[in-house]
Amino acid sequence: MEEAKLYKKSAGSQVQCQLCNHFCQFSENQTGICGVRQNQNGKLISLNYGRLITEAVDPIEKKPIFHLLPGSLSYSIATVGCNLRCDNCQNWQISQAPKSEHQFPGYGATSEEVIQRAVKLNCQSISYTYTEPTIFFEFALDCMRLARQKGLKNIWVSNGYMSKQCLDEILPYLNAINVDLKFFDEKIYLKNCGCKLEPILENLKYLSKQKVLLEVTTLLIPGATDLNGQPKKIAEFIAKELSKDVPWHISRFSPEISFNMQNGDATSDKLIDQVYRIGKEAGLKYIYVGNVWGDKRENTYCPRCQELIIERRGYQIKRYDKQGRCLKCNFVLPLKLS
Ligand code: SF4
Ligand code: SF4
Incomplete structure (x- = not known):
C-alpha cells in the first residue's frame, strides 16, 4: 500500500x-x-502498490509492439485491477477481481527486484500490461525510472483512459505505448467497457505529438466493432488525426475466454479482410492482423515497394535484416531499433 x-x-x-x-x-x-x-x-x-499478480518474459511482439526493438524480450508485469470492465476482457480474472470479490491476490515485489530480474533474463524492456497500468501507476513509475537508469525501455499496453496528468508523469520515461481503440461509438464504449470515447481520442492525439512510439489495437468483435461504420471511422481517425505511420493491429476475437461474451461469435476471416481493406483505403501504411496464425499480414512490408522487411510467425521473427530500411528501394521505415 x-x-x-x-x-x-x-x-x-x-x-x-x-x-x-x-x-x-x-x-x-x-x-x-x-x-x-x-x-x-x-x-x-x-492498495495494489508493489503487489504483482504476474511477471513473465514475453516477445515484444506479444504486447503487441512491432516497431520497437523487433525480436527482443520484454519483462512484463501486472497487478490486479482495471478502471474499465470490458465485456470482451480476456484477463478478467485479474482485471476485475478487486471489484467483484474485493480481493487483491498477488505477492510483494519491489521496483529494484523487477529491474534486476529483467536484466538477468536478457530483457531489453519492461512492459506494464495484462491489466491496466494506469491503476498501478505509482509502482509502474518507480519501475520506469529505474529501468531508464539501467538502459531498459518502458512500454505501456493501455486502454488509453488515463488522465492527462498521468500521461505527463509517465511520458519522460515512456518509449512506446500500445493503446486499445476498441470502438468509435460512445454508446457502445459505455455499454461494453463502462467508459467514454472522447478522452481516449484526446489521449491518442496527445500521444501522437510526443516522442514515443504509438501503436493502436482494435479487437474485431462481431456485432460490436463492426456496427455503424466504426472500422472506417477508426482507420480515418488514425490516418488523419494521428499519422499514417502509426501501426494498426486488428485482432481476432475469441469469445470463449471473454468476461461476458462467451456466446458471441469469433471474428470471421471475411471481417478481418474487410477491415484490413478499409485500413488500406484510409492510407495506413502498417496494418497488422493479430491472433491469426501464419497470416502474411503479420509481416512488415516496405510501404513504397512492398518488399518484405520483417517476417513474423505468431510472436516469432522469421526474417529481419535489422537495418530499418528497405534493401530494395532504400526507404527508411519508422522503426525504433535502439
Ligand atoms: S479515477 Fe480511475 S484510477 Fe482513480 S479511483 Fe477512479 S477508476 Fe480508479
Ligand atoms: S481495459 Fe483491458 S484489462 Fe481492462 S477490462 Fe478492458 S480488456 Fe480487460
Missing part, C-alpha cells in the same frame, strides 16, 4: 482521484471504480 500521487482533497474527508478520466470522488473507506484506490482517513491509498 502506498499513498496515491494524483488526487485532490475535497470537502470534509472526501478525495477526488486524478489518475484516470473517471475522476472518482469518494468518502472515507470507499474505493473508486477500479477497486484498487481507497480513501483511508482522507488520504487516497493505492
Whole structure:
C-alpha cells in the first residue's frame, strides 16, 4: 500500500482521484471504480502498490509492439485491477477481481527486484500490461525510472483512459505505448467497457505529438466493432488525426475466454479482410492482423515497394535484416531499433 500521487482533497474527508478520466470522488473507506484506490482517513491509498499478480518474459511482439526493438524480450508485469470492465476482457480474472470479490491476490515485489530480474533474463524492456497500468501507476513509475537508469525501455499496453496528468508523469520515461481503440461509438464504449470515447481520442492525439512510439489495437468483435461504420471511422481517425505511420493491429476475437461474451461469435476471416481493406483505403501504411496464425499480414512490408522487411510467425521473427530500411528501394521505415 502506498499513498496515491494524483488526487485532490475535497470537502470534509472526501478525495477526488486524478489518475484516470473517471475522476472518482469518494468518502472515507470507499474505493473508486477500479477497486484498487481507497480513501483511508482522507488520504487516497493505492492498495495494489508493489503487489504483482504476474511477471513473465514475453516477445515484444506479444504486447503487441512491432516497431520497437523487433525480436527482443520484454519483462512484463501486472497487478490486479482495471478502471474499465470490458465485456470482451480476456484477463478478467485479474482485471476485475478487486471489484467483484474485493480481493487483491498477488505477492510483494519491489521496483529494484523487477529491474534486476529483467536484466538477468536478457530483457531489453519492461512492459506494464495484462491489466491496466494506469491503476498501478505509482509502482509502474518507480519501475520506469529505474529501468531508464539501467538502459531498459518502458512500454505501456493501455486502454488509453488515463488522465492527462498521468500521461505527463509517465511520458519522460515512456518509449512506446500500445493503446486499445476498441470502438468509435460512445454508446457502445459505455455499454461494453463502462467508459467514454472522447478522452481516449484526446489521449491518442496527445500521444501522437510526443516522442514515443504509438501503436493502436482494435479487437474485431462481431456485432460490436463492426456496427455503424466504426472500422472506417477508426482507420480515418488514425490516418488523419494521428499519422499514417502509426501501426494498426486488428485482432481476432475469441469469445470463449471473454468476461461476458462467451456466446458471441469469433471474428470471421471475411471481417478481418474487410477491415484490413478499409485500413488500406484510409492510407495506413502498417496494418497488422493479430491472433491469426501464419497470416502474411503479420509481416512488415516496405510501404513504397512492398518488399518484405520483417517476417513474423505468431510472436516469432522469421526474417529481419535489422537495418530499418528497405534493401530494395532504400526507404527508411519508422522503426525504433535502439
Ligand atoms: S484510477 Fe480511475 S477508476 Fe480508479 S479511483 Fe482513480 S479515477 Fe477512479
Ligand atoms: S480488456 Fe483491458 S481495459 Fe478492458 S477490462 Fe480487460 S484489462 Fe481492462
